Amino acid sequence: MTYTIDRMISDAGIDDVDARARKALADHGFGVLTEIDVKATMKKKLDVDMSAYRILGACNPKMAHQAIGIEPRVGAMLPCNVILRETEGGVEVSAVDPVASMQAIANAELTAIAGQVRDMLTKAVAAI
Structure with missing residues (x-):
């Protein structure tokens, strides 16, 4: 299993x-x-x-609240990091896969929420 949701953008610089x-x-x-x-x-x-490299800590408050309600210590794994990394081919965008990051926690409810967040992040990365 991969641990990031990735996209390469070759038509824009890091600031864009x-x-x-x-x-x-x-x-x-x-x-x-x-x-x-x-x-x-x-x-x-x-x-x-080094080349440009930024980490954005993204959070969906509703989903974070649900996750913390299920597993109070899950906050140690939040927010969802999204990196923007300048490469020779353009700017690589990589968001953490919440399902992969939550595998250490054996809780089916949390896994379900992580799946919803993964879907949301996947759509966000695709929209960049």
């Missing part, structure tokens, strides 16, 4: 893909709670140069 990703996530019920500019962090902390 970032804006498109945020819109697609919002259109599919997700807000971006956190963002990490990994490139800037690596330069600042390690003085290492």
Whole structure:
């Protein structure tokens, strides 16, 4: 099983893909709670140069509330991270597959919610 939902975008730069990703996530019920500019962090902390790499922490409040109600410690695995990574072929978008990330928790109700979130994220990634 793969652990990400992926899409390569070759017709836009990182900033445009970032804006498109945020819109697609919002259109599919997700807000971006956190963002990490990994490139800037690596330069600042390690003085290492790398291609653009951003992590967006996306959350659907309704689904998160349901999951936390079923498994209170599941918050340690939230939000759903979406990365935007500059490559030679364009910008790769990869969202965590919630079903794969929840496999460590033996709870059928949680697995069902993770499946719904996966469907929502898959549609959001496809819309970018």
